[in-house]
Amino acid sequence: MKKHLRVNKALIGQKWVHNLVMTIENGRVTGLTDVNTGDDSAKPQHSYTSLTVDMHIQGTVIPGYIDTQVNGGGGIMFNQTPSFHRLRVMADAHRQFGTTTLFPTLITDQIDVIERAADAIAEAISDEHPSIAGVHFEGPHLSVEKKGVHPPRFIRKLSDRELDTYTRTDLGQVVLTVAPENVPTSVIGELVASGVVVALGHSNATYRQVERAIEAGATGFTHLFNAMSPLTSREPGMVGAALLNKCLCGLIVDHQHVHPKTVELAYKIKGPHELMLVTDAMAHVGTTQQTIPFFDRNISRQGNKLTTEDGTLAGSCLDMHSALMHCVNDIQIPLADASAMASTTPAAFTKIRDRVGDIAIGKVANFLVLDDNNALNAVWQYGQQVSGITIPNNN
Template sequence: MKTILAENVLIKGNWEKDQVLKIKEGVITHIEALSDSQKQREEISERVSKRLIPGYVDTQVNGGGGVMFNHAPTFKSIEIMAKAHRKFGTTTLFPTLITDDIATIESAANAVSEAIESGHPSVEGIHFEGPHLSVEKKGVHLSKYIRPLTDRELATYTRKDLGKVLITVAPENTSCDVIRDLVNQGVIVALGHSNAPFDVVERAIEAGATGFTHLYNAMSPFTSREPGMVGAALLGNNTCGIIVDHQHLHPKAVELAFKTKGPSQLMLVTDAMAHVGADEDVIDFFDTHITRVGNKLTTPDGTLAGSCLDMHGAVINCVNDIGISLEDASYMASATPSAFMGINETLGSIAVGQRANFVELSEDNALANVWQNGEVCV
């Protein structure tokens, strides 16, 4: 049993002072104010003078630590990626495979299955971003791999040894019957990389799609006569991932999304490439390469190629540049993605029964320490 005395803890959206947290086998078993537990003063294992917020949950991680998951879809790659992102407060992530061939999809599934079976503390499932997308809105996804969903892919997506499975599809390339079948088999379906009109998107939502992948980016825009996917995402009762790196979106676009959706339906994602946690600025990407200049990643033709954003950076950008409170930004980085992925009973907040995953912040919101399962890891 470990007992932590924390001077400031974010619990249910409020800052609570001088809280005693008891942790057993990485799980919070008890929380109470110090004034109610004076007798435990001698039992305190650690004192935390800085502020504790929940560990971050990132549902879109393509790479990290110099590794791209597509290029090396192995358990070793997952370990490297998780270690790289943990330094920035991400205690839970979903390795993300972008559009690729079926062999790579199956290898990625096997790698995540191995991570789940081994009890890797960061991995709760997998995100397949494609290949069932729109060529018109493909971004850096390779058009030669974009295709409709087949039985072989369906068999992979519906495996029961992968934890939570998220798949991004374009509704014009994936029928409502297929979406309905995926959802009925426990797959979480998000819409993205799509040029679909509003009514097609609405039918996909009715079929069971519950999320949108990187709001605004690579989707049919909102216009006066055609609300597009952006309009459906902003109007609907769904969860939207959003990349707040100041490269993908204008700050006012983020502000509009926040005012429309609120913190419980807008989740921070990184869409991180291998550059996060790596010194290299140029990293191979399929038959080309991605170059980091400042905080921007592009291919040689200038196409925006994911991000070098980390989750703590996303939180700080929200607070400093969008005017979102730290409490709401924290919610968007932890509770909202946990609820969207259906893991909120054990992750995403600081509460009894939750894993002891924390981000420790200084008064100026700098990241001081990261806790995973009750242990400091940074």
């Protein structure tokens, strides 16, 4: 079914366009018509006067968010009995905050849990779940020294059995976080050749070790600044390598993991097309639960911070829209750039930009409607409004 939406203001190709009609058919954008000129970037062209507008979207329209690091949501952790049902709960919890595409993230665990998680993802991909584009395995091939809350008893070298799981062809796009000192460059090259996106993180590697991993095909860094060897005067470490290279870096902008001024510095060095917002969200997002079990410990919420009993920072209760608002309001990053960090850049990193990440002809109609204060008013996914209020056309 075709529908025409009149939009007051939209971010199209990193530029603000005012007063246009967006045509949607079968869940994808098929036309973007300038109301003032009648110019349409779709073919065949249509004049605005020939269009019957079905709805008037008053507000600012930006692409739906893409979160590449989602450990849990809606009271559920992916590691706990991974299943398609749990994935649906997690996706629903994050969608209300503007995340229309996500990569469920399995942290360090036993091989049978990894395989069951892969089966759940394969079911979601086969079922064409609208939010799930793949999976992120964060570990278990990490550094014990930079483990964070990852259980050290499960951290290990990469086996053939695990390699077979990561390179399955029914998982959508696979992202794998490794510590380069724990995975040979030959294995990184093999993973990349099989289509896996390799990110570096939870690592105490030297600058040279990181450089060799990048030369082997690693293209990103997992939660920049957190759980990685720091930049010092005599050893640039993983942080120095991340800032110097063209690789893409995830960033948790919750004001708990990274100081706002450190975010500002990273933004000035890397720019919006090499930084991507991630939540590293735990089960707390989308629920009022304060304490949730995590392996043999508990993770508790204290305000906007999650910690274990000993005070160790344990993921976040951050949602993507809050991350964007922190960037815009507290760090003074322009909305267009913050939007790119939440959509276009993660789409490029995960190699799904041919489908999502922008409002463009041929791409899935995933977009958000913000009010004048950038509060989230409505979420659209595959051309359908799934939350919020949008004003019907009264012309």
